[in-house]
Amino acid sequence: MTTLLQGAKKLIGKGTSDVAVKVGGLEQAVSSARGRLDDKIVDDAAAVVEHARARLRLSADHTVVALAGSTGSGKSSTFNALAGLDLAAVGVKRPTTSWTMACAWGATGAAELLDWLGVPKRHQVSHDSMLDSSEEEPDLQGLVLLDLPDHDSTEVAHHVEVDRLVELGDMLVWVLDPQKYADAAVHDRYLKPLASHKEILLVVLNHIDEVPVELRESMIDDLGRLLKEDGLDGVPVVATSARYGEGIPELKKAIAVRVSAKKSTKTRLLADVSGAAERMQAVSGTTKPGDVARARKSELVDAFADAAGVPTVVRAVQKATKVRANRATGWPVTSWLSRLRPDPLRRLHLDLGRKGKNLTEGSRLSMPQATQVERARVDTAVRRVADDASAELARPWAAAVREASVSRLPDLNDALDMAVSGTNLGVSRTPIWWRVVRVLQWVLILTALSGAAWLAGLALMGYLQLPVRDAADYEGFPVPTLMLVGGVAAGILLALLCRVLTGTSARLKARSADKRLRAAISDVTERLVIAPIEVEIDAYRATREGLAIALK
Ligand SMILES: Nc1nc2c(ncn2[C@@H]2O[C@H](COP(=O)(O)OP(=O)(O)OP(=O)(O)O)[C@@H](O)[C@H]2O)c(=O)[nH]1
Numbered sequence: 001m002t003t004l005l006q007g008a009k010k011l012i013g014k015g016t017s018d019v020a021v022k023v024g025g026l027e028q029a030v031s032s033a034r035g036r037l038d039d040k041i042v043d044d045a046a047a048v049v050e051h052a053r054a055r056l057r058l059s060a061d062h063t064v065v066a067l068a069g070s071t072g073s074g075k076s077s078t079f080n081a082l083a084g085l086d087l088a089a090v091g092v093k094r095p096t097t098s099w100t101m102a103c104a105w106g107a108t109g110a111a112e113l114l115d116w117l118g119v120p121k122r123h124q125v126s127h128d129s130m131l132d133s134s135e136e137e138p139d140l141q142g143l144v145l146l147d148l149p150d151h152d153s154t155e156v157a158h159h160v161e162v163d164r165l166v167e168l169g170d171m172l173v174w175v176l177d178p179q180k181y182a183d184a185a186v187h188d189r190y191l192k193p194l195a196s197h198k199e200i201l202l203v204v205l206n207h208i209d210e211v212p213v214e215l216r217e218s219m220i221d222d223l224g225r226l227l228k229e230d231g232l233d234g235v236p237v238v239a240t241s242a243r244y245g246e247g248i249p250e251l252k253k254a255i256a257v258r259v260s261a262k263k264s265t266k267t268r269l270l271a272d273v274s275g276a277a278e279r280m281q282a283v284s285g286t287t288k289p290g291d292v293a294r295a296r297k298s299e300l301v302d303a304f305a306d307a308a309g310v311p312t313v314v315r316a317v318q319k320a321t322k323v324r325a326n327r328a329t330g331w332p333v334t335s336w337l338s339r340l341r342p343d344p345l346r347r348l349h350l351d352l353g354r355k356g357k358n359l360t361e362g363s364r365l366s367m368p369q370a371t372q373v374e375r376a377r378v379d380t381a382v383r384r385v386a387d388d389a390s391a392e393l394a395r396p397w398a399a400a401v402r403e404a405s406v407s408r409l410p411d412l413n414d415a416l417d418m419a420v421s422g423t424n425l426g427v428s429r430t431p432i433w434w435r436v437v438r439v440l441q442w443v444l445i446l447t448a449l450s451g452a453a454w455l456a457g458l459a460l461m462g463y464l465q466l467p468v469r470d471a472a473d474y475e476g477f478p479v480p481t482l483m484l485v486g487g488v489a490a491g492i493l494l495a496l497l498c499r500v501l502t503g504t505s506a507r508l509k510a511r512s513a514d515k516r517l518r519a520a521i522s523d524v525t526e527r528l529v530i531a532p533i534e535v536e537i538d539a540y541r542a543t544r545e546g547l548a549i550a551l552k
């Protein structure tokens with residue numbers, strides 16, 4: 001389990017809010033998906049994490065309520081009406097408000113929050129300091145009301161400010177007026193995107209005094225219908241006249257209920273987090289990641305082994321062992337002839353090193369290079385492993401897996417050379433039975449030679465007409481003849497018998513060399529292909545887990 005997730009779990013243990021846990025989940029998803037999923041989506045989610053973390057560090061007792069809307073809709077007038085004070089400039093000149101104005105009810109802790117919101121000190125007002133304590137409204141304690149500039153301004157700075165504070169506020173009061181309430185630009189640009197945040201939204205239809213009484217209801221209904229189309233059904237609509245005070249107590253009450261519940265901050269952050277997590281999940285997918293099948297792995301090892309020339313080396317090991325064994329256990333008179341034949345490993349330009357333990361530096365350069373067919377098999381096997389691992393994954397992850405699977409292939413030739421040259425092929429050890437046979441062969445040769453010398457002595461003595469005593473005999477056969485013939489025959493028979501045994505011995509050695517080489521090659525496949533793929537799968541797993549936490 002990743003540390004982030006552990007951190008998140010610890011937070012649950014400590015009873016910290018579930019918002020922090022969800023933010024932790026999203027943070028985990030962001031850091032694991034970075035570079036793999038679309039940058040824009042990941043950056044947006046990262047901004048949500050950063051914003052949420054910052055907001056959670058600040059006052060939880062305050063609820064930031066932002067008044068937003070078109071120019072002249074009456075934001076500043078509503079602000080003043082709610083505050084019961086003429087704080088914000090209300091004007092006929094459009095647009096009037098250029099800078100966000102803030103009024104805080106219950107000031108402790110609000111200043112830090114307002115600094116974070118970027119409201120300059122000179123635009124911050126403490127409601128309590130402006131009024132007698134008798135006029136304090138307990139229900140609004142904790143309210144930080146913001147009067148924003150207009151969103152439809154010709155001034156770019158206004159858009160930026162509005163967009164920023166619409167993102168930062170805990171709750172939004174969207175002020176519409178009878179002329180522009182159906183304006184498609186407002187609905188498309190601002191209201192529709194707030195569908196995921198409808199819990200923290202309140203819509204005000206201001207200037208209601210300017211609408212004939214008999215038309216008011218149908219206008220409110222029409223607005224309700226439009227909001228429903230925006231995906232904002234259920235969002236309360238309050239009709240007000242900021243100028244004459246109509247509907248202001250209702251609006252105040254609706255705000256007070258939310259402020260005193262102190263839930264808006266959490267609700268807003270949760271909506272932000274789940275919105276970002278949903279957008280990430282839509283591209284990241286939710287399928288469970290699979291593992292690389294064992295069969296695919298062994299296919300990969302086979303392809304790599306062929307490309308590394310393992311079968312050639314193994315064949316050479318078998319032949320060399322046989323030649324060496326025959327040389328050691330063969331009939332000494334003829335076995336020296338085999339010395340004239342080169343060692344198969346050397347004939348293939350494969351040296352066994354000084355001690356014969358492994359292929360030397362120089363020799364690996366003379367290893368046969370992988371053919372195009374072998375190289376193509378490697379590519380196919382790698383692709384199959386990647387396809388297998390990413391079969392169930394969404395497109396960006398499948399692409400990341402594929403990219404990772406080939407990312408280290410440029411190192412392949414070197415890695416395979418090192419694996420083959422670094423493997424102890426096990427051909428250096430001379431089995432004891434070879435030595436025993438060798439001693440025996442020499443004893444037999446010496447016996448035969450002694451018999452021959454004996455017979456030669458007898459012949460010489462006969463030639464010189466010296467008295468010859470009959471040589472000792474065994475079962476009627478003269479001993480020197482028996483020694484000569486028996487020694488030669490036994491030597492040849494022993495050599496023939498050993499040939500059968502050396503065949504088996506060579507096969508066993510070849511099999512063991514094959515096993516050792518494949519183990520080394522398997523390490524190479526793990527390092528160059530499987531591990532990079534697993535890094536991506538782990539990143540996907542962490543992203544999926546993180547998003548699941550964020551969306552729980
Ligand atoms: N009749 C009527 N006039 C209103 C009402 N609310 C505001 N006004 C007037 O409409 C004009 C604009 O009001 P503001 O409160 O400045 O509007 P705003 O939304 O703050 O405008 P900007 O700051 O330019 O974005 C002023 O002349 C107000 O007196 C209302 O409910 N009824």
Ligand SMILES: [Mg+2]
Nearest residue numbers: 075076096097
């Ligand atoms: Mg204004």
